[in-house]
Amino acid sequence: MTIRTKVVATLGPASATRETIRALIGAGCDVFRINFSHGTEAQHRALLEEVRAAEEEAREPIAVMADLCGPKIRVAPLAGDALDLAWGDRLVIQRERADGTGKRISTTLPELVDEVRPGQAILLDDGRIRLEVDESRAPREVACRVIVGGVLRSGKGINLPHTELTVSSLTEKDRADVAWIAGRAIDYVALSFVRTADDVRLLRDLLRHHGSDARVVAKVEKPQALEHIEAIVDEADAVMVARGDLGVEMDLPEVPVAQKRIAALCQAAAKPCIIATQMLESMTTSPTPTRAEVSDVANAVMDRADAVMLSGETAVGSYPVEAVRMMNRIAWTVETHSDDTSSAARVTSAAEPTVAALACAVREIVHDLDVAAVCVYTATGTTARMLSKSRIPRPILALAPRIETVRRLALYYGTIAVRADPPEHTRDVLALASRLALDLELAKQGDRIVVLSGRPIARPGATNTLVVHTIG
Secondary structure (H helix, E strand, O other), X not given: OOOOOEEEEEOOHHHOOHHHHHHHHHHOOOEEEEEOOOOOHHHHHHHHHHHHHHHHHHOOOOEEEEEOOOOOEEEOOOXXXXXXXXXXXXXXXXXXXXXXXXXXXXXXXXXHHHHOOOOOEEXXXXXXXXXXXXXXEOOOEEEEEEXXXXXXXXXXXEEOXXXXXXXXXXXXXXXXXXXXXXXXXXXXXXXXXOXXXXXXXXXXXXXXXXXXXXXXXXEEOOHXXXXXXXXXXXXXXXXXXEHHHHHHHOOOOHHHHHXXXXXXXXXXXXXXXXXXXXXXXXXXXXXXXXXXXHHHXXXXXXXXXXXXXXXXXXXXXXXXXXXXXXXXXXXXXXXXXXXXXXXXXXXXXXXXHHHHHHHHHHHHHHHHOOEEXXXXXXXXXXXXXXXXXXXXXXXXXXXXXXXXXXXXXXHOOOEEEEEOOOXXXXXXXXXXXXHHHHHOOOOOOOOEEEEEEEOOOOOOOOEEEEEEEXXX
16 A cells, blocks of 8 residues: 655654654654754754664654744743733733743743834734733834733743844754754754745855755745745745744734635646645644544645644654554555546656656556556656655655655655666666565556656656566
8 A cells, every 4th residue: 555645753752762653654754853952952952863773673664844943932930930911911022031030921932022113912822822922122122912812831932923033043042953853864954934035045054164064944934924925935955834923923814814825826836836734733632633624634635745744743742653544544545546647747847857757657647558667767766756746646766866865755655666777778777666566565567657767867857768668
């Protein structure tokens, strides 16, 4: 059974052991996310080591995504850890660290007092508490009025939906984390609170400076990003629809519209799209999801997401393995009852026009002929990505010479990746593809497979050969 939609699972206290990570891989996890907003460097190192050990035991390539914290603003520690705010109360937010008493707090971003203006909203605890700025007393403090009250606790998030922050998407902490990430076997780096394509370029340049070729995932969680979304999709290697902060900073009914728009743009640009946040939220404490959550995951698959992501469900939840298993069951059911051949999924690429044309040709061949699988020998994964985004309704067997490429392919829809040394001749690619398709039970003797490769083999950008081959 080949489940085409990939599953990303966030690691945390509930899934930190090798035994649990192995179980998550067995349940169908393809990518593990390490959230750099929480934990220490030693904890991140331990998680990465456990994933790589479990990967070796499972003999299955697994991608690891490091998710940078970004300029996430949080409430600084409060005296007694909580502060009761009622409608109409006055609350002062000050630059200098405050102890959270007497309706006076501070934040993890001292510059907040320079950025907000009278009349703008400040949302606390995922929007559960709402403030309105009454008076700016920069650079010392701002005075606010409570519009929607509640109990505020230490460390809760702060969102500024109407404020154009001038601070960089890469904080000093992020820069230190990138330097650490660059020296380790991490495949994707997710950038939080992206606003423009320049943010993506800045992270890519920083990774290259440190000698890393990890791919950049742009997290869309601010309305400002939607104003530049086409350029962001073009610049990023993959895009995540991070619906948590996005749902706080914009009108909630607009979020599913934004999700569909971003997924469609990623489809047209041949970039992987990840849908994230609260997908099976109730499974944090329950062994089964709600019907609405099942519909939400199914809708993401129908939107042609390449991957769906679990956050707290696997990081701190009581049923991490069950959540991954349920995610895969939903994806499998939707894929079984949908027909991707009935609607166009043509991809284009100004950078790789030949590869894009070959991917479209493969889709037509699969539509007209009885083909069991599509095999490609790819140096960098570009051809596999084009085939994946063409939504070919057959397994894509991607062979690559480097384990780093093979791991990255774990995020690609419908793709099964295997590391294989470069054959000398095209005929050797046919033999290798046939053998592996048989070994993986993707095809049997007498079946047709479509095989793509390039000349010279394993050179980036050289894919130019398509063969319809009968095994045996």
